[in-house]
Amino acid sequence: MSARIDHVFCNSAWATRFDQASMKHLPTIQSDHCPLLISSNGFAPLSSINKPFRFQAAWMTHENFQEFIQSNWASNSPLIPALEALSNDLQQWNKEVFHNIFREKIF
Template identity: 60%
Template sequence: MDFLEIEFGVPNHTWARGTSLETRTSARLDSALCNADWSLRFPNVTTKDLPAVQSDHCPILISPNGFAPIASIKKPFKFQAAWLTHDNFREFIETKWDKSRPLFPLLKKVSDELQDWNRNVFHNIFKKKRNLLARIGGVQKCLASQRSRDLIKLEAKLRKELDEVLE
């Protein structure tokens, strides 16, 4: 069976190693393959290189029908276990929880207040993670076309920040 390589956009490097200008090297080592039938069935296939974070290889995301913008919608409430690590979380809940109120309206009120607390006090770890991943991806794209001591240091610093957010 013959395989076809799915075309990639930029950056043109999917692997990098080295933490200094002297030791930094990178190349496109990874590919996405498909057969002819699959290629005909999905003519709008698109790939996206994701930032390399836990590895020296960039993960490759393959979308058979292209990438469409995600609509902005109000997401359902989700309790975040990381909130329990915050020093003031218990106090926050104790001040917001009113046992004399009916349960369902109280749950709605507390969930709204928790989402505000997450955004303004806990500093939304998901937003931090998205921002750090975007910055790491941008730095890696620049490093694929030019080697820079400052960019290599910035990438290492951003990876360390991401590790701290994920702890």
């Protein structure tokens, strides 16, 4: 039976100084321990997504993939908004240009 620690400890001086602090559980990797990520000023809110983004390795076989990434990557934006925008662009590109590879498979 396993349990996950869902609390962190700090003293009152730290809690007063970092009143926006928050914690997230990170995925376990080759261990039975679940690492905790503590941010002293909280985490940027992420928009709710019905379906998580999944990168398809087959996209890299498309002749225009690298050009698409270069033209759609917002290099001057903060990382999270840039990734979110690229994710949306990739999902639209997948539908319009690359199509559904699972539908194309012949079993």
